[in-house]
Amino acid sequence: MATYSRLIRRLMISSLSVVISRALISPLLTLFLSNTLGLNPQDVGLLLGIAVFSATLLSLYGGYIIDRLDKRRLLILTMLSSGIGLILLTFAQNLYLTTLVLIISETASALFLICSKAILSENLPVGQRVKAFSLNYTLTNIGYAVGPMIGVVIAGVEPAAPFLVAGAIAIGSIFLLLGVGRDAKPESSINPPPSFVNTLVILKNDRTMVLFTLGCLLSTLVHGRFTLYLSQYLLVTHTQQQTLDTMAALLACNAITVILLQYQVGRLLTRERLRHWIAGGTALFIVGLIGFSLADSLVGWCVAMFIFTLGEMIIYPADFLFVDTLAPEHLRGSYYGAQNLAALGGAASPVICGFLLMHTPAPSMFYALSALAAVGGYLCFMSGRRIAIAQK
Numbered sequence: 001m002a003t004y005s006r007l008i009r010r011l012m013i014s015s016l017s018v019v020i021s022r023a024l025i026s027p028l029l030t031l032f033l034s035n036t037l038g039l040n041p042q043d044v045g046l047l048l049g050i051a052v053f054s055a056t057l058l059s060l061y062g063g064y065i066i067d068r069l070d071k072r073r074l075l076i077l078t079m080l081s082s083g084i085g086l087i088l089l090t091f092a093q094n095l096y097l098t099t100l101v102l103i104i105s106e107t108a109s110a111l112f113l114i115c116s117k118a119i120l121s122e123n124l125p126v127g128q129r130v131k132a133f134s135l136n137y138t139l140t141n142i143g144y145a146v147g148p149m150i151g152v153v154i155a156g157v158e159p160a161a162p163f164l165v166a167g168a169i170a171i172g173s174i175f176l177l178l179g180v181g182r183d184a185k186p187e188s189s190i191n192p193p194p195s196f197v198n199t200l201v202i203l204k205n206d207r208t209m210v211l212f213t214l215g216c217l218l219s220t221l222v223h224g225r226f227t228l229y230l231s232q233y234l235l236v237t238h239t240q241q242q243t244l245d246t247m248a249a250l251l252a253c254n255a256i257t258v259i260l261l262q263y264q265v266g267r268l269l270t271r272e273r274l275r276h277w278i279a280g281g282t283a284l285f286i287v288g289l290i291g292f293s294l295a296d297s298l299v300g301w302c303v304a305m306f307i308f309t310l311g312e313m314i315i316y317p318a319d320f321l322f323v324d325t326l327a328p329e330h331l332r333g334s335y336y337g338a339q340n341l342a343a344l345g346g347a348a349s350p351v352i353c354g355f356l357l358m359h360t361p362a363p364s365m366f367y368a369l370s371a372l373a374a375v376g377g378y379l380c381f382m383s384g385r386r387i388a389i390a391q392k
Contacts, residue, residue: 004128007072007119008132010176012135014177016143019139019147020147020150021165022082023146024166032160037092048102051106053344058107059110059111059114059337059341060337060340061337062107062333062337063334066118066336067199067330067331067334071122074111075116075119076177077108079170079173081105082109085102086105086163086166086170115333117323121332129321131266134267135263141258150162208390212326212384215376215382215383216339217342218379220376221348221352221369221373222285222369222376223285223308223312224346225349225350227250228353229350230292231247232354233353234247237362269317274321275387275388277318279377281312281313282315282373282381283311284311285377286370289308291304291308292308292366326387
């Protein structure tokens with residue numbers, strides 16, 4: 001990390017602290033909302049789904065705003081909004097105000113991610129971008145590994161305390177970016193982006209980007225919220241205690257694998273063979289899913305998770321590198337915002353998997369997900385092929 005500029009180093013540290021602030025409340029949010037608002041688990045799930053869906057759609061316009069304004073200041077605004085939102089949740093009494101706070105908080109989180117990607121692209125040479133993103137993603141997973149444990153410990157003292165601590169961490173992270181200068185390149189100010197409507201037209205007419213985003217959406221159905229559908233499956237096929245024990249082992253396996261190998265794998269990715277890397281990552285997803293369907297022991301589950309995680313470690317930086325290759329210099333935020341629409345796949349995944357578990361034999365869920373992963377991988381591969389042909 002010492003080889004990067006002060007802006008990039010502070011961006012990575014602030015990304016870690018913001019992730020920790022989100023991860024602190026991740027295992028507690030459902031229970032907290034249920035207790036404070038008197039909602040049943042299904043209604044809480046619907047509430048969170050509305051927040052994620054709304055934030056994903058809003059991030060499309062947010063990407064356009066990122067292209068027009070100083071990205072460092074926008075990062076500060078997203079951290080402030082996220083921190084205030086987390087603190088306000090402790091006062092949750094009204095359903096509609098709580099929904100609004102959740103939408104603002106989720107939108108701020110999405111915009112922070114998009115803005116971080118745009119800053120990495122603008123401030124690093126081409127050869128360093130995917131390595132930096134892999135390192136940043138590794139730090140993100142460290143945050144998700146330690147954050148929930150800290151949150152549970154704090155909640156044992158006071159149920160609302162994790163939200164206050166998380167909000168304070170998010171707001172405190174602002175100081176990491178106060179001492180660095182503007183990040184915008186001269187090209188960004190010389191060639192400002194067109195209007196939002198014209199930007200949408202440009203995105204719509206970019207067939208490669210449309211194809212890639214659709215492929216990412218199908219792929220995100222598989223890897224975006226995999227912990228949710230694995231829990232759903234285990235609750236159908238195992239006892240509650242077995243589900244808890246298995247999920248704890250799988251989450252530990254996933255986190256350890258990413259932390260140890262993500263940066264090393266990310267260093268191997270190249271623009272020239274990007275579509276082949278995406279195909280390989282998709283194949284690992286499919287093998288991992290089939291492994292889940294056949295697993296009959298904790299070791300089998302962990303082996304399948306290891307293979308699945310290898311695919312995850314390839315797909316995440318490959319998606320970043322693909323958009324970085326495709327996006328015009330002055331529209332990077334808009335392109336990352338458009339690609340973020342793939343997050344809708346993660347929001348839809350638990351709904352689709354719940355339907356399959358109710359109406360089909362349980363293992364068939366993994367075969368359906370394998371088919372979706374294959375189609376998504378094919379669309380992404382064809383998108384990469386279009387780029388390769390265009391560059392010849």
